[in-house]
Amino acid sequence: MGCYNNEWERYRRVRNTSILLWLGFLPAVWILHSFSGIANSEPIIGVLMAIYFLVWVAWGIRVSLFRCPRCGKCLNTTWWFSLGGLNRSCLHCGLKKFSSPPE
Numbered sequence: 875m876g877c878y879n880n881e882w883e884r885y886r887r888v889r890n891t892s893i894l895l896w897l898g899f900l901p902a903v904w905i906l907h908s909f910s911g912i913a914n915s916e917p918i919i920g921v922l923m924a925i926y927f928l929v930w931v932a933w934g935i936r937v938s939l940f941r942c943p944r945c946g947k948c949l950n951t952t953w954w955f956s957l958g959g960l961n962r963s964c965l966h967c968g969l970k971k972f973s974s975p976p977e
């Protein structure tokens with residue numbers, strides 16, 4: 875994987891954490907809802923869900939703004955366009971994700 879190995883590994887961690895947060899949102903709602911029968915717990919549950927939502931959004935922004943290892947610009951975002959990390963290559967220089975530089 876060449877000299878971009880560390881950057882791609884970091885990108886995988888950020889992207890996979892974002893996916894896990896996305897997948898975990900409904901189970902988190904269900905788990906917190908099961909505690910809603912406890913007296914005066916609704917404000918606390920609301921705050922916890924707001925925190926969860928903000929962390930999820932922050933991780934989504936981290937994925938969107940991740941820097942390309944070759945050109946240093948945002949890998950998944952331009953000033954007018956974003957695929958939310960679904961693009962297969964850098965939107966600026968075309969470097970394929972998880973590829974190595976030519977020798």
Ligand SMILES: [Zn+2]
Nearest residue numbers: 942945964967
């Ligand atoms: Zn690039």
